[in-house]
Amino acid sequence: MTTMRSRLIRTTLGFVEFWKAVSHFLKSCQVCAKTAMNLQSIPNFWISPPTSPLNLPFEQTGKPIPEHPTSLWKSIVKVLPEVYENSKWKFKDGSASFLYDRWLASGPLNEQALEVTNPRMKVRDCWIEDGWDLAHLQELVGEVKAEEIVLTIGARKEGSDIIIWKLNDNGDFSTSSAWDIVRGQVETFDYVLNSGDIATTVWKWASLALGVHYMGPQSWWTRVNRWFTRAKNASQRGILIGLLPSLITWKLWGRRCKAHMEEIRESTEEVWLKIKVWLRLLAEEIVKVSKLSKIDNELLKAFEVPMSSKTSKPTLFVSWRKPADGWVKLNIDGSSLGNPGPCGGGEVIRDHHGNMIAGFSAPYGFGSSNEAELRAMINGVELCKEMGFQQVEIECDSAVVVNWLTNRSCRIWYLWDYWEELLKLLDGISFTISHQNREANRAADFLARQGADGITMSYMHIDQIPNLLRGIIRTEKLGFPNIRQ
Template structure:
């Protein structure tokens, strides 16, 4: 019985319908049906299921790496149905996180273990030094944002039509996700993720006729009005993006460049607008490369770690060709959080910070893994003499960087980085055995060395065994030394070589291209200052402008060459309409498909030197595309080399398609 229906009315409805009264609507797909006020008690069954999966007795039988893996798996799967449609109360989210945290560190009832790493650190992405665990609250908001995204994109489905008819009220796009009095719990949950959704949504400009230039997020994740300098002209707030573009697609810079920071104006200049297109502007997800929504990208966006330093060491640790327990141990070492006596003394769980072997020496991470006598004996026999000084004198972070980021290999074929990390783990295991079982239980320095060498070889062979099976064997790439240069087109054809350049990706970007006949003579050329763009976008602009130049020159048979395989792939593969480059790609395909013959192929940079020079010198020109009737002085020598057939040595894969 619903709490807003009187008892008398509920009984009357029950008699007429034959449906008995109940205060509990039961479960659907394992989830308790919502009826009444949402309390923490409603989620007790969920908490009990998670506790059962992450029971303390299971933790005692698993390594730290295994507990970490199990906790991620359970927290990512069990609450998923709830997270898609319900905003789980904060208290429940904290309880789930606590269950995960206690399981990972092996806590038992009334017996807490030492948590070596703060929870805030563990929930960071792996590339930022964390363990990649998703906090329940942020994961919940990311899932709800997915529901909001579907609501915006799947307007023809029954459930979205019901939602729009009940809550839409003629609102524009993202404005529909606003709280409504008396709304369902599901709708109220979606609205809680509206701020996250707005943060990641942007407009993909097609004809620009339905996106407000100042009021809608399209070039940034916030409306341009919020960063405008000074007062906007009267009536300009209702102007669309199309109103700021000439019919030929170039921008009317006089309407906005004095009202925006230069960096933003430069970014606008690289956006393609096709005023002649019949396609309307579409929403896309700016937090992913292809414009499609993903819960992972929404989660990363909610954590807002863009300003954090992406340390190569962290990526290298989690990609080591070793077992997971060695990766997890190495991560703890890099954080300085293995349970040495020094750390235990700091945490007040040990009376003496000294090493159990080296009395008077504080047991730090470096001491335990490098400087203590068994470790020092082992490394002095395995590290090449030329590297021993830096190996034994560097601090912890430099020591790890030098060895984990090393590209060296051992005589056995094992990567030095894998050998180094596995050896550190085995040295630590031997130290722990001596600590807790007595010195007699630990291996002597000589025995430890033999054990490490035997185990690392065994694990290396096991790790690489699948690659030796016939079903998994990949043919090695055949590299040959080739002579690469500019290749003239067939007689009667013209050759268009183009290139794009971006300093910063995204950053100041330009494009350039040259049109030549079969003898190598300059027919036409261009440079283009694109403003601010990515490398891929500048390559696409180069192809687009190059096609315009070739068409204007009266070309009927055209051979296009670019050194960007990505740009060629994007053009040849039909993209989703919400792809960030969809408008420009559509325009390029339209130009290619007109009444002429166009072939596009990849070339190496050595065969694209003229276009490369033009693209790099394009930024000295004002914004826009500039035709070049004659070659600039700096490029004449390169043109002459191409006409003479000059080539350059380059290692290429013989199985690849021969470039132009």
């Protein structure tokens, strides 16, 4: 008995020690990643490594590696490539290394076989006053690369250069995202919708609820396609099986967007509850027209689908309103086909009588809907200022962008350049910003879709615009309501 007890104690202690070791390993990986990020934030660190017990010259310097580097430094160097790959510089005073720091999307210049004789050159060494010295830049990197640099990086700004952690939309480093790199779980489309911890749990719960066998690791498309092959119109269960993949995908993507845009992180239970609510709303329509089997009844009870008759929803009417006397109204919209995908923007300026003053559509290349909204607003405000309008009512159907302007804060790092440009443009004019439903923003929506289709157009008179857009503007001027879907 004593022997068995001592074995049990030793086994338990061994288990505890094992998990202590695992916990220590996880923390050390995160600490190393954090240290690597901090080291990289030192201006010109690549060419001037600090002299310390951890000192290890980088490959870029061409110096030999010490014979006996510390174990901590080995751990830092191990995660450094991943940290380096997922970070970039945002310039203000241009103190970062011209050659070795990652400030171009195509990577550091030293990795692109460019012959620059001065390894200690800083970015600001290629600036004249607030802009690039184009002749010097072309001499250093050639015309093609110089054009990429000038188009990508704007003018000098006040403050110090900032290093951006690309895995978080706010640009801040976090150990949780660093650990995702270490264990190979960087956010991808499949990770968000299928293979991540929350996605996996939701799919398992859905499989259990509807009696669909849960398969192990497989792609999102394979999993969804398998569900669709089980969908049948002949029964409630078959119809729900057909509905769930779309609802799950929608709500998992919505969770991801909330976490990135609003910093709200929903739990697995919250996501599943929302899926059940929407499934219940959709199933209510199906219940009225189909015969229910015993299995169907049990299923509907499990999802709390009420057996009630159809109730009509109240009709909501929305309409475009004219601006105040002496003001102009700027309606803007951004469109992204795929989000992200080919994107464009549109804007319409109208006076207090509702007459169109100007309209514009522009393509913006590949980007998100939020990027398109910001760039459309920049174009619209620029046009207002060029035409001498100092009192502008801005309407936009993106609640996210309206909240950013209301709170004077955009936390999406890859939109900061557009954000700063917009704030600078808004200085010196009187403006209001308000959210408008899409149904009352149809003119700007029409032009934004043109832009996303690659069409650049400028309209300075209503007779120049397409017939459909002309009809929209005239009905909005008359105050005709639109039905809110």
